[in-house]
Amino acid sequence: MNIFHSLRISASGLSAERVRLDTISANIANANTTRTEKGGAYRRQVALLASVENEDSFKSALRKAQSNMPPVDGVRVVGIVEDPSPMKMVYDPTHPDANEDGYVEYPNVDIMKEMVEAITASRAYEANVTALNSTKSMFLKTLEIGKN
Amino acid sequence: MIRTQMVDVLQKAMDGSVVKHTAITNNLANVNTPGYKKLEVSFQDALSEALEPQQKLKRTKPKHLPVAVSLDDPNLVQIRRDTSTSLRNDGNNVDVDMESAALAENQLYFLSLVQLLSSELSLLRASITEGKR
């Protein structure tokens, strides 16, 4: 069962990195969005990841008793929250969204930073794909033990 | 009945390799999780210890036995958290390149064990059937 277990772990990694990449894409696409439905400019969004460790399920207790393996189950996205860092203020009194001081509020999105994050997420995604393929190959090879 | 030491050792090594694989995949899944500390697995030292005990303990009397590890010991495979600090500011100490390399190495190790086990079993099979089918 441990081999299947590691398939699920890799799958959770793929899923989490995909959510991260989606969030980053949304940030890049909205880097210059000065008005939203809620009012105000677009706020940068961050996907929060947390590692999964199920202490309380029976299965994990059984697994731990038999093989000392801690009850790790990959990663999950806990939520998507807004980045509270300050927005960029640009002086442009002619802009339709300018406030009374003539400043326009722009999203707190740094394109360079988002690109780096995108590369990180993408590399992590690839590493998880490699892990998944590796698990499959180990499993299939094991099945060949008995064959002549 | 068909339990040679070779089959035993290979099987225990495969057990260890599978646990290591699970730990590495968990590290890779959590490569971007803030605060995550990577898991490390070791079993080869314990395995050699089980096969050839080093007489590390001093014996006060010659008839006392040193503490020995047997092949059937469930704690042969050791898993621990590497709590060292990292160079990243999110507190995560997983290096995706090191872990990917470890994954490849462990995979090749496992596949070699499978191969060696198959050879050992076909050796036994040949000696039983005396070459006839």
Next chain:
Amino acid sequence: MNIYDIAMPVSTGVPVNSTSQNAKVPGQFGQMLQEALAKVNNDILTAEQLAQDFALGKNVELHQVVIAAEQANLALQLTIQIRNKILDAYQEIMRMQV
């Protein structure tokens, strides 16, 4: 049971403890076969239990299942060969003209 202990007697038809207990030769074969059958039975039951646990998703590794199945298979083949050798030896003896 170490296979190398049994492989020699199987191929030559001589029981394991022939040097010291020549007078008990017929009982020796029977007893050896009985013990072998008991061990094979054990191996097969273990392999089946592991396979069942795996099918039910319990905490067994695939390689444990495969290795146990192969060991049970080889044990059975070994026992069959032992039986064949014993039969051959018996028939050989029966063919001897008194």
